Amino acid sequence: MSGTHVKKRKAKNATSKPSEASRSQQSSRGSGFGSGRFLWVGIPLLIAFGSFLYFKPLLVTDIIGSEWAKPDLKEIEISADTEKRDAVVEAFKHAWRAYERDAMGDDEYHPITRKGTNLTEAGGIGYTVIDSIDTMQLMGLTEDYTRARDWVEKKLSFDQDAEFSTFEVRLLNISFCDKLVLFSLLQTTIRVLGGLLSAYHLSGEDTLYLDKAIELADRIMPTFDTPSGLPYPSVNLAKRTGIPDKALPHLVSTAEVSTLQLELRYLSMLTANEEYWDKAENVMRVIKGALPTGYGLATIYMHVKSGKFVPSDIRLGSRGDSYYEYLLKQYLQTNRTESVYHDMYSAAVDAIHEHLIRHSPHAGLIYTAEFSPERTTDGQLSWRLSPKQDHLVCFFGGSLMLGATMTRATVSTVSVPPKAEELTSYGERDWENGEELVKTCMATHDTATGLSPEIVYFRMDGDEYDTEYNEDSDVPSSDWYIKGARRGHPPPYDARYILRPETVESLFIAFRLTGDQKYRKWGWDIFQSIEKHCRIETGGYASVIDVDEVPTTKEDRMETFLMSETLKYLYLLFSDKDVLPLDKYVFNTEAHPLPIFTPTGRTAFS
Known part of the structure; x- marks a missing residue:
């Protein structure tokens, strides 16, 4: 795997501004000029030079350097855009009240047929209700929240004799073309446990939510009873037994086992039950021990008995994404007190920069590639690069920017936006590539609908550029494309938009860290596209089958993350800082906010 060229800022020493003290000294020395000469010669020259600066700012920047041309950066005030924020609230009400009207308590909602469904024959556990509660709390929707809380108190039951995925309830089927044709549906820990814990905190510690969270966690704990301590992917909540994956009985996905930690550690802090913390932390200990020394990238599968990684894809998309996300967030959750997570995060990010980040050949878009294992004719393991990026990866741009300010800064609190001298050289690299990855994700919204497809591929020098697509399509050639999309043919799975939140999540983080209004503009553009192409007039929002087809064909499903993530992040994007x-908060991977805390009497593993 070859490294990639990363743009560097000019050396700080060459562009740094004089300090206040040095400017004062210079002013003092300058006062020795004869006053007459200064008045008759200096003032006209200053006026002329000032006019030159006014009318030729770009030329001056080129001459003396862009860093010199910038004024001292001040803390930017981030206030609410109430009109846009309130429009997002109306969209949430349009979605929630349709679900409440037609399917209250059901796991899923189908807005076109106006009905709900559950994920098991035994019944559901209120995924949509619990996933949406903290959004209502944030938006101040008191009446809606009261009815939702009433349902949790009187009707929610986890005593379901059925198999529920520990991390996510999913239906997967890999075709001969290695194409994911069925996809993740709903997640138990990150949606239900996370939703209960954030509702507990935002409600001012309403014990209803904590009691339910404890009950759910206790039902999940048996999944950790494996030889390695890595949890089984499914659990029978009534019988409290862990269940291996039927298709891959000896394997667990890396993202599944490493995306329980924020929730269980916070629950442990609330209850003083160390079992939650220990089970979750042991998973990270196993992962750290299985990683090759000095190597930060993880494959997407591990062996549940040995606790070792098995040859499988390396990627930031499905089954890999939230592993990298939670490395940073575990470090932040405990107020940056656990250095092991800082070190694991830093090693992972460095490896991503070295091996996965690539540039498209024409526009120079930064994206993250994937690697798949292959056996050579002599039985050796090799790695095949694929220029494929899931929409799921679009969380990573904002995450890199956040990580730069929290893990690779020269000061404890950076400015908004950060000054160059406040970041280390690694921090500058992460920040700049984070900004560029956000731009790339926005570039994938350049479709007929303004919505981003589920999966895109990027062109590479020397490849065949998906010639079948180019020959049969009127779409202009660009640095990215939807693989298999052909005019007059059914759209591939990759072409759909299922109301995903990852891009707006990065926009929210980027705006909070910079105050740059372009992020709000981009978010508003996405919101308007959702309103135009996904809204169902009778209530709710539906997925779009093909982002490049107008008028759109819709799929009769409203994913719960529309209300828990997409609309929540849009609301926060337009809210006060x-x-x-x-x-003060970390967001779990389902956008449920959990407060940052400092642990007492506990030391993380090393």
Whole structure:
């Protein structure tokens, strides 16, 4: 795997501004000029030079350097855009009240047929209700929240004799073309446990939610009873037994086992039950021990008995994404007190920069590639690069920017936006590539609907550029494309938009860290596209089958993450900066906010 060229800022020493003290000294020395000469010669020259600066700012920047041309950066005030924020609230009400009207308590909602379904024959566990409660709390929807809480108190039951995925309830089927044709549906820990815990905190510690969270966690704990301590992917909640994956009985996905930690550690802090913490932390200990020394990338599968990684894809998309996300967030959750997570995160990010980050050949878009294992004719393991990026990866741009300010800064609290001298050289690299990855994700919204497809591929020098697509399509050639999309043919799975939140999540983080209004503009553009192409007039929002087809064909499903993530992040994007500030909260991967805390009497593993 070859490294990739990363743009560097000019050396700080060459572009740094004089300090206040040096400017004062220079002013003092300058006062020795004869006053007459200064008045008759200096003032006209200053006026002329000032006019030159006014009318030729770009030329001056080129001459003296862009860093010199910038004024001292001040802390930017981030206030609410109430009109846009309130429009998002109306969209949430349009979605939630349709679900409440037609399917209250059901796991899933189908807005076109106006009905709900559950994920098991035994019944559901209120995925949509619990996933949506903290959004209502944030938006101040008191009446809607009261009815939802009433349902949790009177009707929610986890005593279901059925198999529920520990991390996510999913239906997967890999075709001969290695194409994911069925996809993840709903997640138990990150949606239900996370939703209960954030509702507990935001409600001012309503014990209803904590009691339910404890009950659910206790039913999940048996999944950790494996030889390695890595949890089984499914659990029978009534019988409290862990269940291996039927298709891959000896394997668990890396993202599944490493995306329980924020929730269980916070629950442990609330209850003083160390079992939750120990089970979750042991998973990270096993992962760290299985990683090759000095190597930060993880494959997407591990062996549940040995606790070792098995040859499988390396990627930031499905089954890999939230592993990298939670490395940073575990470090932040405990107020940056556990250095092991800082080190694991830093090693992972460095490896991503070295091996996965690539540039498209024409526009120079930064994206993250994937590697798949292959056996050579002599039986050796090799790695095949694929220029494929899931929409799921679009969380990573904002995550890199956040990580730069929290793990690779020269000061404890950076400015908004950060000054160059406040970041280390690694921090500058992460920040710049984070910004560029956000731009790339926005570039994938350049479709007929303004919505981003589920999966895109990027062109590479020397490849065949998906010639079948180019020959049969009127779409202009660009640096990315939807693989298998052909005019007059059914759209491939990759072409759909299922109301995903990852891009708007990065926009929210980027805006909070910079105050740059372009992120709000981009978010508003996405919101308007959702309103135009996904809204169902009778209530709710539906997925779009093909982002490049107008008028759209819709799929009769409204994913719960529309209300828990997409609309929540849009609401926060247009809110005041004091609403869930990033230095006081971490968001689990389902956008449920959990407060940052400092643990007492506990030391992380090394």
